[in-house]
Amino acid sequence: MPFYLKEVDVVPEIAKFQSALIVICRFCPAASMAMRNNQPYIELFRRFLRTESFEQHIEDIRSRLEKEGVRTDLFQGNLLNFMTCMWTLRQQEKLSERAREYDVAVVMGCESAYENVCDKVKSTGCRVIQGMESQGVFSAIPKFRLPFNISLELLRVTQMVYQKKEG
Numbered sequence: 001m002p003f004y005l006k007e008v009d010v011v012p013e014i015a016k017f018q019s020a021l022i023v024i025c026r027f028c029p030a031a032s033m034a035m036r037n038n039q040p041y042i043e044l045f046r047r048f049l050r051t052e053s054f055e056q057h058i059e060d061i062r063s064r065l066e067k068e069g070v071r072t073d074l075f076q077g078n079l080l081n082f083m084t085c086m087w088t089l090r091q092q093e094k095l096s097e098r099a100r101e102y103d104v105a106v107v108m109g110c111e112s113a114y115e116n117v118c119d120k121v122k123s124t125g126c127r128v129i130q131g132m133e134s135q136g137v138f139s140a141i142p143k144f145r146l147p148f149n150i151s152l153e154l155l156r157v158t159q160m161v162y163q164k165k166e167g
Contacts (some may be wrong), residue, residue: 004138004157005032005112007057010106010131011125015068017103021126022058023095023117024076029132030054035140035154042150058108061131073102092120099126106131134162 034041101123109128140152
């Protein structure tokens with residue numbers, strides 16, 4: 001079930017920290033931004049599994065944070081584990097190890113990804129911030145173009161309610 005996500009400007013909140021680990025999901029955020037910007041979701045031979053609008057957004061966040069003096073790095077799954085909400089136990093352990101080196105982790109994914117990251121880094125002292133918010137679940141029509149580009153045409157967004165855990 002793909003979530004339609006919108007970006008949150010987290011830079012002002014993160015700028016007070018010294019280091020930030022940006023945790024990336026490559027499915028729902030990338031699809032949402034591609035549809036919103038009317039760009040391809042996948043350009044296999046040009047960008048492989050990286051979506052241009054999402055990559056630009058991540059780079060924008062990193063450059064703005066680095067101008068504020070915040071050290072940044074990315075954490076993402078591998079080719080088979082590119083959806084944060086479905087990472088393997090080993091990928092989650094790697095995240096926990098890496099998070100120890102950072103003050104804050106910024107989750108570029110849905111609320112499920114956010115909760116997974118919170119669970120895995122709670123013992124590290126790393127604070128977790130949501131970098132995106134769900135607007136609902138989207139329905140889309142895939143459009144194929146040569147040479148193997150995939151775009152998504154948004155049909156609708158079905159709203160949903162997320163209740164954040166207390167504490």
